[in-house]
Amino acid sequence: MTNRNTLATTSNPFAAPAQDNAVVRKRRNRSLRKLLEVIVSTPAGAIGLAFVLFHAAIALAGPWIVPHDPLAQDPGTILAAPSLTHPFGTDLLGRDVLSRTILGGRIAIAVTALGALLAVIGGAIAGIAAAMRGGIFDSVMMRLVEAIGALPYLLFLLLLASFFTGGAYALIPALAVFYGTAIVRVSRAAALGVVSSDFVAAARVRGERTSTILFREIVPNVLDVIIVDGAIRWAGMLLGFSSLSFLGFGVTPPTPDWGLMISDARNVLAIAPWAALWPCAALSTLILGVIFLADAAGKAVGLQSPERQPTHRGASQ
Numbered sequence: 489m490t491n492r493n494t495l496a497t498t499s500n501p502f503a504a505p506a507q508d509n510a511v512v513r514k515r516r517n518r519s520l521r522k523l524l525e526v527i528v529s530t531p532a533g534a535i536g537l538a539f540v541l542f543h544a545a546i547a548l549a550g551p552w553i554v555p556h557d558p559l560a561q562d563p564g565t566i567l568a569a570p571s572l573t574h575p576f577g578t579d580l581l582g583r584d585v586l587s588r589t590i591l592g593g594r595i596a597i598a599v600t601a602l603g604a605l606l607a608v609i610g611g612a613i614a615g616i617a618a619a620m621r622g623g624i625f626d627s628v629m630m631r632l633v634e635a636i637g638a639l640p641y642l643l644f645l646l647l648l649a650s651f652f653t654g655g656a657y658a659l660i661p662a663l664a665v666f667y668g669t670a671i672v673r674v675s676r677a678a679a680l681g682v683v684s685s686d687f688v689a690a691a692r693v694r695g696e697r698t699s700t701i702l703f704r705e706i707v708p709n710v711l712d713v714i715i716v717d718g719a720i721r722w723a724g725m726l727l728g729f730s731s732l733s734f735l736g737f738g739v740t741p742p743t744p745d746w747g748l749m750i751s752d753a754r755n756v757l758a759i760a761p762w763a764a765l766w767p768c769a770a771l772s773t774l775i776l777g778v779i780f781l782a783d784a785a786g787k788a789v790g791l792q793s794p795e796r797q798p799t800h801r802g803a804s805q
């Protein structure tokens with residue numbers, strides 16, 4: 489029985505050879521492995537990865553390693569300075585700052601990670617679809633993206649937070665909608681260069697289905713760029729979610745949360761700076777870790793840009 493790819497190659501001079509798919513898959517796997525190696529080999533990438541993994545481990549193991557009940561109030565130790573009993577001191581209600589700092593990132597990481605995942609998936613689909621369809625669909629899509637992007641981000645988040653009522657997890661759609669618009673722009677720009685490539689034209693001449701061209705030819709060649717941009721949006725999402733909690737639209741008291749802890753301690757900074765210092769440090773290191781990791785990944789993608797050109801291009805020329 490004649491192989492389908494062989495038949496396509498013999499009947500169409502623009503089609504890629506039959507062995508190209510295996511070569512492309514092997515090359516992409518090697519490229520991803522090299523991408524990870526380059527990220528870890530840079531100081532920023534190593535530091536960023538260490539920060540992110542540290543906070544992820546603390547968030548997962550938090551309930552089992554806290555020294556005190558984060559909700560327990562002790563009127564006799566209100567605003568107590570750091571000591572052996574309370575290494576990070578206590579807050580306005582006598583609660584242990586260390587325990588609340590350990591658990592303060594769980595909701596923020598969970599909400600923003602889910603929001604970033606939805607933003608990446610939705611933004612990538614919309615951006616790639618706009619690049620493939622073009623015409624009126626592309627124009628309408630980009631005008632919507634520009635309209636949302638022109639709004640002040642905090643005001644827009646407050647508006648969506650007041651609409652999506654129901655707790656911190658109800659903010660996930662709001663965060664995904666706002667930060668997903670930027671991913672639409674990036675994924676569309678990345679996909680435009682792939683859609684016009686020779687190997688995509690060859691796939692269309694061979695009669696490949698749109699879904700096959702999308703997932704086999706386009707998505708693998710823009711995925712790394714989308715992941716890097718998604719990591720940057722996750723950092724912004726962490727800051728945005730903490731800002732909402734600081735303003736009272738995120739996590740509700742007495743749940744431990746970094747933004748809420750900073751808000752509670754802002755009036756006692758002069759006499760008890762430790763109440764705000766540690767949640768600020770935790771939030772800052774997590775955001776810096778994500779930014780360092782995304783920056784290292786972006787530089788690694790730039791270094792690999794010649795290798796990212798698909799084998800189909802050279803095979804078709």
